[in-house]
Every structure is written in structure tokens, then in C-alpha cells.
Amino acid sequence: MYDGDIASTLVTEQAIRDKIAELAAQIGADYASEQAESDLLLVGVLKGAVMFMTDLARALPLPVQLEFMAVSSYGSATSSSGVVRILKDLDRDIAGRHVLIVEDIIDSGLTLSWLLKNLESRQPASLQVVTLLRKPDAVKVDVPVKYVGFDIPNEFVVGYGLDYAERYRDLPFIGTLDPAVYA
Ligand code: XMP
Ligand code: MG
Structure with missing residues (x-):
């Protein structure tokens, strides 16, 4: 698949x-007592987080419910500005719910920072973030991310939900693109 397009595998x-x-065990332990109040609500950010969200949901040792949001951040193709527009909002009210935002990757953190403020204003019982990947810049900004899968170098990555021009989301691993693809 995609012969020659992937320069290297970053995460198998x-x-x-x-x-x-590992993350599921940790999250399961952390939310064990909250479970008595209501099912944990996973909020996935479309489309990149879909693969991670569905695998995480099945690995978690407690009942979860799934919600999705789609947002677009204004900015250049490679960096976001922090100005965010909701393309698809949640289907339900999250007031009083324990909410875990599921992200594919945090780069500048601007999108997530906006999302946290937006969801916080809806008064959930708790609000945390799990991201599969985090780039170095994200560490500089002050976004509270409780669960991080992998800290990766500042390279553009694709696969396992992440795309370049909507391609490569279906790869089962995370890799870097051959520069020839951009040309
Ligand atoms: P910020 O900068 O607001 O943006 O944290 C995070 C969003 O930017 C996208 N993004 C990537 N998408 N490969 C991708 O396919 C990457 O290496 C990459 N880095 C950032 C992604 O949509 C993420 O939600
Ligand atoms: Mg994308």
C-alpha cells in the first residue's frame, strides 16, 4: 500500500x-470511582482521532459512550491559528458528565486549548485529554494533557487516522512521508 510514499515508520x-x-489500564483505574455516577464520555475530534478512539474504547475496562466533534482551525496548511470553527457539534449535553477528549496529535496546542475552553463552559463533571501523539511545541504551551501516548519529533506524520490531503489515514502504523509526495 502507498508504495514508496512512506519514508520511515515512527510508531509500529x-x-x-x-x-x-497501557493507557486504557491507567484511564480505567483513574475513572473506576467516577463510573458509579455515569459512563465515561469519550469525545473524539474528527477525523484524525477515529482509529485511536475506536481502539481505545474497546481496550478500556469500563463502559464508555462515544461522541464526536469536527472543528476546523483557520491558519496555514501546516500551522493552526487558534481561531476555531465548529463544523459538527456534540449530539448531546455534557453537563455533569465525565468527559475525556480523544485527540490524534497535539502540535501547537491551539486547537485543543480552544476546545477545552468551549467544552468547559458546558459544565462537565470533569474534563481531561488523551492524545496519541504530541509534538515538541505542544510542551511549550500550557494545555493540560493528562494522558500522552508518544512524544514525537517535529515532523509531519501520517497513518492511523492522520492524513496528508485525506490520504494515508488507513495505514495501521504511523510514519513520515517521503518529501517527493509533497512535490
Ligand atoms: P494544533 O497545532 O492546534 O493542531 O495543536 C493540531 C492539529 O493539527 C494537525 N496536525 C497534523 N496532522 N500530521 C497530520 O496529519 C501531522 O504531523 C500533524 N501535526 C498537526 C492535526 O489535525 C491536529 O489535530
Ligand atoms: Mg489533517
Whole structure:
């Protein structure tokens, strides 16, 4: 598949699987007592987080419900501005719910920072973030991310939900693109 387009594998399929098991155990333990109040609500950010969200949901040892949001951030193709527009909002009210935002990748953190403010204003019982990947710039901004899968170098990555021009989302691993693809 995509012969020659992927320059290197950054995170293998097995490493993703192992990490999700680890995160699920940790999240499961952290939310064990909240479970008595209501099911944990996973809020996935479309489309990149879909693969991670569905695998995480099945690995978690407690009942979860799934909601999705789609947002677009204004800015150049490679960096976001922090100005965000909701393309698809949640289907339900999250007031009083324990909410866990599921992200594919945090780069500048601007999108997430906006999302946290937006969801916080809806008065959930709790609000945390899990991201599969985090780039170095994200560490500089002050966005509270409780669960991080992998800290990766500042390279453009694709696969396992992440795209370049809507392609490569279906790869089961995370890799870097051959520069020839951009040309
Ligand atoms: P910020 O900068 O607001 O943006 O944290 C995060 C969003 O930017 C996209 N993004 C990427 N998408 N490969 C991708 O396919 C990447 O390497 C990459 N880096 C950032 C992504 O949509 C993420 O939600
Ligand atoms: Mg994208």
C-alpha cells in the first residue's frame, strides 16, 4: 500500500497496540470511582482521532459512550491559528458528565486549548485529554494533557487516522512521508 510514499515508520502497529493497552489500564483505574455516577464520555475530534478512539474504547475496562466533534482551525496548511470553527457539534449535553477528549496529535496546542475552553463552559463533571501523539511545541504551551501516548519529533506524520490531503489515514502504523509526495 502507498508504495514508496512512506519514508520511515515512527510508531509500529504493535507499539500502538501496547500503548493503548497501557493507557486504557491507567484511564480505567483513574475513572473506576467516577463510573458509579455515569459512563465515561469519550469525545473524539474528527477525523484524525477515529482509529485511536475506536481502539481505545474497546481496550478500556469500563463502559464508555462515544461522541464526536469536527472543528476546523483557520491558519496555514501546516500551522493552526487558534481561531476555531465548529463544523459538527456534540449530539448531546455534557453537563455533569465525565468527559475525556480523544485527540490524534497535539502540535501547537491551539486547537485543543480552544476546545477545552468551549467544552468547559458546558459544565462537565470533569474534563481531561488523551492524545496519541504530541509534538515538541505542544510542551511549550500550557494545555493540560493528562494522558500522552508518544512524544514525537517535529515532523509531519501520517497513518492511523492522520492524513496528508485525506490520504494515508488507513495505514495501521504511523510514519513520515517521503518529501517527493509533497512535490
Ligand atoms: P494544533 O497545532 O492546534 O493542531 O495543536 C493540531 C492539529 O493539527 C494537525 N496536525 C497534523 N496532522 N500530521 C497530520 O496529519 C501531522 O504531523 C500533524 N501535526 C498537526 C492535526 O489535525 C491536529 O489535530
Ligand atoms: Mg489533517
